Amino acid sequence: MVNLHKRQIVQNVSCNLCNDHPEDVLHAVWFCKEISSVWDSLDWFHQLVTAPPVCFRDLLARFLHYREEYRAEIFVIVAWLLWNRRNALHFGRPALPVATICGKAGSYLQGFLQAQSKVPGQSQTPIAQQWRPPDSHCFKVNFDAAVFRALHRAGIGVIVCDWNGAVLGALSSSIPLAQSVADVEALACLKAVSFAQEIGLTRVVFEGDSAIIIGALNQATGEVANYGNIIEDIRQQVGVFQFVVFSHTSRVCNSVADALAKKAKVVMVEQLWLGDIPSDIAPLVYLDIH
Ligand SMILES: [Zn+2]
The missing domain is CATH 3.30.420.10 (Ribonuclease H-like superfamily/Ribonuclease H)
Structure with a gap:
């Protein structure tokens, strides 16, 4: 909304979700209280962001070099899902409930990792075969x-x-x-x-x-x-x-x-x-x- 306002397309810059703040990219995917439960459920993201980010690029930079536990990947996927959700709501399309975002991010991450392991010529550890129990009590x-x-x-x-x-x-x-x-x-x-x-x-x-x-x-x-x-x-x-x-x-x-x-x-x-x-x-x- 802030960008649209700069281009004189809209008058009102406030966020459509919380109606409480001007909506720039950082607000839409990080600060908006309507989506705070997503990041709150991922404690370690808050631990890594000790000083408030000044723009989305700054926020992204905090995670991109963090290679452990797929945190960079999870951050990117969650931010992307939140941005898509915001657009769906904005244009009146069906949007993912906030509570499902983390689960959805997990399944995208799994798909991403599986695709990586299929790249020819790369000697990565293949994803193990799907686990099947010997019986349902196992x-x-x-x-x-x-x-x-x-x-x-x-x-x-x-x-x-x-x-x-x-x-x-x-x-x-x-x-x-x-x-x-x-x-x-x-x-x-x-x-x-x-x-x-x-x-x-x-x-x-x-x-x-x-x-x-x-x-x-x-x-x-x-x-x-x-x-x-x-x-x-x-x-x-x-x-x-x-x-x-x-x-x-x-x-x-x-x-x-x-x-x-x-x-x-x-x-x-x-x-x-x-x-x-x-x-x-x-x-x-x-x-x-x-
Ligand atoms: Zn908001």
């Missing part, structure tokens, strides 16, 4: 680890979903740094097994993106590596399950567990969520629903 537990070398600590992330993709619980835990990355990955798996046991699961597929650890678990022979003891502990603990599989997955499909592991860098105490997941991780879950 649960999927994803685990991952993150190493924070400067802090001499590591993070463990675990997420539990049912066969329909609904989240049952999640965990983010900080541990002292082990000898090797493989040790940390093995400890993440052990934690996932304990967590699954604690919440009473009996039929479980454990998914991790560490080929070494999944490979070791699926080999019958004893271990000589450091993490051999941890592998043995895992084998003993899973004895209580009726059904258990250890499956290797791509890092893309393990992104929720990865994000939960990285969360342990800032929060040292173990965090547990049951039936719900932290709001800053929620958009990533859409990536992982198979």
Whole structure:
């Protein structure tokens, strides 16, 4: 509206959604209170925008170089959806309800990543095959680890979903740094097994993106590596399950567990969520629903 006013096309610059402020691009996709619930549900965007942006280009620049957890991609998709929604309302077309924007962004992101993995000649990790449970009483537990070398600590992330993709619980835990990355990955798996046991699961597929650890678990022979003891502990603990599989997955499909592991860098105490997941991780879950 501000741009249209500059060109003397409209008289009134106020935002059609809130009727409270002049509507420039920044207001339309960031400041307008009518859409604030979208960004409020993505805590980490606010954390990155400490000083108020002066224009959309300034806002975009804060995210473009942020390569972790697909934040740059999610920001661009959400902003694009909000802009399209604004235009649909402006021209009287059907518009997405605000509450569906994050979910929609997640499915666009998944489509984008799948398209990326199909580009010929690019050696990217292919998106894992769609996950199909052996039966409908089976649960999927994803685990991952993150190493924070400067802090001499590591993070463990675990997420539990049912066969329909609904989240049952999640965990983010900080541990002292082990000898090797493989040790940390093995400890993440052990934690996932304990967590699954604690919440009473009996039929479980454990998914991790560490080929070494999944490979070791699926080999019958004893271990000589450091993490051999941890592998043995895992084998003993899973004895209580009726059904258990250890499956290797791509890092893309393990992104929720990865994000939960990285969360342990800032929060040292173990965090547990049951039936719900932290709001800053929620958009990533859409990536992982198979
Ligand atoms: Zn507004």
